[in-house]
Amino acid sequence: MAAPGGRAAARRAGRGGRGAGPRKGGIRRFFTWKRILGTFFGLCLLGIGGFVVLYLLVPIPKGNPIATQQSNVYKYSDGTIMARDGKVNRESVDLSKVPKPVQRCFVAAENKTFYTDSGVDLKGTARGLINTLTGKGTQGGSTITQQYVKNYYLSQEQTVTRKLKELVIALKVDREKTKEDILAGYINTSYYGRGAYGIQAAAQAYYRVDASRLTVEQGAYLAALLQAPSQYDWAVATDTGKRLVKARWNYVLDNMVEQGWLDKGARDRMTFPVPKEPKATPGSEGQKGYLIDLANKQLEQQLMKQQGLSASEAQARVEHQGWTVTLNIDRHKQTALEKAVKAQLTSKLDKKKRKVDGAVQAGAVSVDPRTGRIVALYGGVDYFDHYLSNATRDDYQPASTFKPVILAAALDGGARTQDGTPITPNTVYDGTSKRPVVDHGTKVGFAPENEDDRDYGDITVQTAMNKSVNSVFAQMGVDVGMREVLNVAGRLGMDTAGLKAVPAQTLGSMGASPLQMAGVYATLDNHGRKVTPSIIKSAEQQGRRLQLPDPVGDRVIGREAADTVTSVLTGVVDDGTARTSVRDNPLRGGQPVAGKTGTSDNDKSAWFVGYTPKLVTAVGLFGEDPTTHAQIPLTGATGLIPGTGRINGGGYPAQIWAAYTFGVMDGVTRFDLQTTQGAAVRPSSTPSVTRTPSQTPSHTPSSSPPASPSPSETPSQTPSGTPSQTPSTPPPTAPTATASGSGRPTPPDNPLLPGDGQ
Template sequence: MGTHAQGKKPRRRGRRRIVDYPRAGRSGVRRWLPSWRQLLGATGLFVTAVAVLFVCVYVSVDIPDENAAARREANVYYWSDGSQMVSTGEVNRQNVELDQIAPSAVHAVIAAENETFYDDSGVSLKGLARAAVNMARGKETQGGSTITQQYVKNTYLSQDQTVTRKVKEFVIALKVDRKKSKDEILKGYLNTSWFGRGANGIEAAAHAYYGIPAKKLNPSQGAMLAAMLKGADLYDPAVGAANHERARQRWAWILDRQVRVGLMTKKERAKYRTFPEPRSRSRSTSLGGQTGYLVDVANRYLKQHTGLTDEELAHGGYEIHTTFDRARVGRLERAVRRVTARDLDPKKRPADRYVQVGAASVRPSDGALVALYGGPDATEHFTNNADTSGVPVGSAFKPFVLAAALQHGVSARDLPVSDVASLRAPAAGVRQSVLADSHYASDGTLSRSDGAPDPDRPTLREALVSGGNATYVRLGKDVGQDMVRRTAVAAGLLRQSMAPLEPTFSIGTSTPSAIRMATAYGTFANDGVQRDPYSVTKVLKDGEPLPGLEPPSSRRALDPQVAQEVSDALRSGGKHLGVDVAAGRTGDQDRLKSAWFTGFTKDLSTAVTLFRLRPGEPQLLPMSGVAGKKSERGNVLPPRIWKEYVG
C-alpha cells in the first residue's frame, strides 16, 4: 500500500484567472457568452469611466468671455482699384429686454425651438447623442439643441459643426443654466439669433421684415419670425416661391404647436389664417444707389464659389475685393438718369410710367463685371434689373442664330452646290460671308446676293441689324433651333433663360439678364473665346484668402472666323452711334414688351435693357408710346443710354 501511494502523482490545479473569459468549463458558443455578472461589471465600469470623464471635462471647461466671443465685425467691400467701396458696418443688432418683445413672439420661439425650456436643465442628451452619430456618419452635428445650448453657441463658441464643439456647448450650457436665470438666457438667445436679412436678434428682425419694433409684433408675425430660426436662407418668403411655401407651412405649424403646448388658445389661433407677408427686402442707407446692387451681386458670386452662407457673411470680418470699376459704375448711372430724365415724361405720357432700366458692362478678355445699373436705388427698388430674368431679348438674339449658321452650316438644300463646299470649311480660313451675304430666294433656298439692295429679300447681314425677322425665323429653322440654343449657351447665355423651341425662338423670346447678354456678346469680341462673368477677385478672412475665387477659365465657343464675321455684320448696327462698335438691338418689328441694345468693342461689352413693370406685379406692361410716337416703342432709348455711357 505504501508502495502504491508513493507511485501516485498529485493532480495539478490550474491558476485562477481574474476575468473568466473566455469562460472555462464551457464549450461552443456558451464559452464566448459573458455571464450576467460580467455584463453587469462591464456596464458599471463603462458608466464609471464616462462619469469620471464627464467630471474631468466639466471641471476643465470654463464659461468663456461672453463679450469677446459675441463680438461681430463689419464686412468691407473694395473697388477694383483697391479703394474702399463700402463697409457694411457693425452687425445689425439691437439688444432689447424681454419686456420689449411681444410675449406672443416669445411664446412662438419657445414652442418652435424648445417647449420645455423653463423646466429643463439647459441641455439635451438626445441632441448630443445625435451629434455623435451624425459625426460618425460624416454628417453635420447640428440639431436637437435646447435654447440654452443655442444661446451658448451664439455667444461663446465658434459655429464649427464638430463633436468637440458640441461637447463644449453641452458642458457650458449646464454651467450657464446654473449661473443665469431662464429669462436672462432667453433674452440673450433672442438678441443673438440669426433671422436673415442681415438681422441678428429679434428687434432687428422685426424692423427688417415688418418695419416695427419687436414689442409691436402680433402673434402671427411672431410665428413667422420664429420660422426664420430654422434657416433664413430657406425660409425668407421674399427669396422665391419655394421659400414662401416653406415659410407658410412652418408658420402654420408654429401657431398650431403653441396651442398643443398650452401657449395659445384655440380661439386665439383661429384669428390667424392668413400668412403675414413681410415687407420687401431692403438695405441700409450705406447700400443706397448702385452700391446695394453691387454688394448683392458680389455676395451671390462668392457664396456660389466659396460655400459661404448668409449667416456666415453676417458674422462679418470679410474683406471682399470686387471687379467693379468705380468710374464706370458712376458713368453708367449718370447715363441712365440723363437719358430717362430727358426723354421720359411720366406726368404727361402715361406710357412713360413704370419704365425700368437695367445695364451691365463686362470685359471680354477675362469676363470681369466692371459696371452695372440695377435700378434707381437698392434700398427702394431691391430687384437688380441688371441680373434679372423675365425680359425677352428680341432681335438682339439674332447674332446667335447667325453664329450657329456660320459655325455649323445649314442643310445642303438651302445653298447652291458651289457655295456649300466653301461654307463647310471655316477651319481652313475661308471667310463665312458666303452665308452672311446670302438671302432667301423666292424658291426658299439661300442664294448669293448680287450686291443690289432688295428690301423684300434682305441678306442675312442686312436682316441682322434692321428688320428681317421672317428671314431669321427661317434661318433658325434651317440651322435647327436646338443648334441655335446650344450656340447661344456656349457663347455665355444660361440654359434656364432659354425659351421653348417654337417658331419665334430665333427672334428673341428668351429672357437672359443684361449681365449674360454682355457676356455672350463679349464672346464675339474675344474671337470666339468665352469666359463666364465674375465679380469677386479675392476674399480675406483674418488675413487669409478663401479658396474657390480663381477667375473663370476660358473655353472656345466659336471658331475665330465665325466670331469675326458676326462682329463685322454687327458693326453696321453701330454706325449710327458715330463710334466703331459692333451692336445688336431690338427694332420696330419686335412686338415684345422690352427694348434692348448690346454693343461691344475689343475692351468692353455692354448690354442695356428697358421695360415697363408696375411694382408688385409680375407681368411686363406694353411698350407702345414709350418716349413718344417716334421712339419705335422705346427702342431708341437703350442706344442713347449706351452712347451717353461710352461717349
C-alpha cells in the same frame, strides 16, 4: 476493436485530412466576435471618457457678440474707399415684450421639442460631424439651444472642434439657464437679413413695428426667414424664393396647430403678411448699395463653397464682420456709366407729365471679357429709391438677345436644317411672320409673330439676325433641338434650371439679368472660354485673404463657333437694328462692335448687349409699376407716341451703351476672329438665288456689298431731342429661295424692313 492509434489518426484527419472542414485563417483568428465586441466597447468607453474630459475642461465662454461685430470696408479697384457698412443694427428686447404666440413661432420652426429636450440633438450633431469630416459641408439639424450657442458664444466656422464645443456648451447652458433665457438669447442674436440682428431690429426692418406688436403671421414669417434670410427676403426673392418662404411659413403655422399652440380655425383664416419695402442704410446711397449687395452675395457664395456654410450662416459671416473688400469697379468707368444713363434716359423721364415714366427701370453691367472683372454696374436710379438691383434681377425676358445663343448652339454642334443643310450664317430660312414651326413635317403648334407682323420671305441667317426675325430662329431652335439650345445656354452662363425645352424659349421668354447676359456675351467675346463676371478683386478679414476663383474658366463652346457668332453680330450693328444708335454714333471712331438688340413681349423690357474686344456691356430697361411692382409696358415713355413709340432695344438701351462704351474707349481695337463666316469677314447681303421649289436650302447665297441707307432716310416721330427709336430704311430685294422646312418658294421683292424681334 479499433486499431491502436485510431483516435489520433481520426483527430489528424479531422484537422487536416480530406474530409476535414476549412481551417480558420490568420485574419479570422484575429477578428473574432469577442475581439470585435471588445474593441467596440473599448472605443465606446474611450469616447465616453473623452467626452467627460471635454465636458469638464470646456467652460461656458463669456458671450460678447456685439464686440465681434465690425464694419466692413469696400474699396474701388484702385484702393480708394468707396463705403463702410455702418454700425450694427441690433437691439435686444426682453422676452416678456415678445407676444407668446410669436415666441412659439420660432420653436415651431426650428425645434418643436425645445421645451422638453436637453438642449442637444445627438443625431443631428452626429450627422453634422460626419458631413464635416467627409467634406460634405452643410451641417445637420441642431436645437435652438445649439444655434444660440453658435450665435452668442462661438463662431460660424464648420470644424469638428467647433461642433464638439457647441455640443458641450449647449448641454451646460441648458442646465444653467432657463428655457426662456435661451429662447430670448436665440431670437435676439439671430441674423434676419436687411442688416438686422435680433427680433426687434427685424420687426422694424420688415414690418415697421416693435417686436411687441408683431402678429402671429408676421412672427411666422420672421421665423421662416432665419433659414435663408437673403433668399427669403420678399423684396428681392425670386419666384422660387417666394414659393419656398411661403411653404416655410405654412410649415411654421401648421406645426403650431399640431403642438396645440394655435387654433385650427384661426390658422385657416391667416394670409401671408407681405413685408414692407426695405430702407437703405446710410453709406449705400446712389449706386453704392447695389455694388455692396452684389459683392456681399458673391462673397457669401464663396464661403458656402469653400467652408460648407448654409446660406444663412454665410450671410452672418459676411454682414458687419470686419471684411475689407476691394471691388473690380473702375471709378472712371463707373462714373461714365452713370452719366450715360442719365444723359440718354433718366433726364428725359418726367413722372408728373407721364405716368409710364415712373415705371422705367434701367440696369447695366460692364465686364472686361479678358479677365471677367465687373468694371461698372448700374442698379437703378438710387439704392434708397429702388432697393432691388436692376443689374442682377432676373425676372424680365431677355427677348431677342437670346438669338445668338441659338446660333451658337447650331454652330458648335454642327447642326443641320431638317433637309440636311448645315446651319451657317448663309443658310436660307423662311422669314414669314406667323409661319408654323415644323419638326420633320409635323407642325409643333408654335407660329411666332415677327415684330409688327412683318414678312421677310426667304432670308439668310445673317440677315435674320440683323433684322431680329423671330420665325427664323424659332425654326432654327427646333432644327438644332431645344434641349441642346438650353444646354449651350447653361454652359454660356444662363440659369436654365427648370426651363422646359419648348420652341417658345427661342423668343427669350425665360428670365435673365443684365449680369447673366453680360457673362454670356463675354464668353462669346473671349472665344468661347467661360466668363463668370466677378465684382470682387480681393477680400480680407483679420489679415487672412480669401482665395477667389478665376472668373475666366475653360472653353465651353468651340472658338470657331464663338468667333462666328461675334462676326454675325457685327452685322446687327452695321446693317441691322442697332445701326442708328451705334453704327452712326459720332464717337465710334471706326471701332468694330458686335451686339444684339431685344424687345420683349408687350414692350415690357428692352435690351442691348454689345461688345468690343475689350469691353462687354449689357443694358436692360424694364417696365415696373412703382406701386404693385407688376411688369407693365414701356410704350410711350419719354413722350414717344403710344402705339408707335415703343421703347425697343435699338433705342435707349443701345444709346446708353454707345455713350458709355465709346466714351471710355482707349483707342480702337480689332476682333481676332478665327472664322471665314459672318458679317465681320463677309459683308451681310441679300442672297440672290433662283431655284425650283423642290430644291433644298443647301446653296450658299452669293455675297454682295451691303445696301447703304438711302439719303431720304428719316427718323420716326419722336419728341424734340429724343433719338429715333424706329428708323425707316428703303427695303432691299428679297431672294426667291425655298426656306428650310417651308417647301415653297417665296415671291421676290418682299420688303426686309428693320425691326427688333419680340
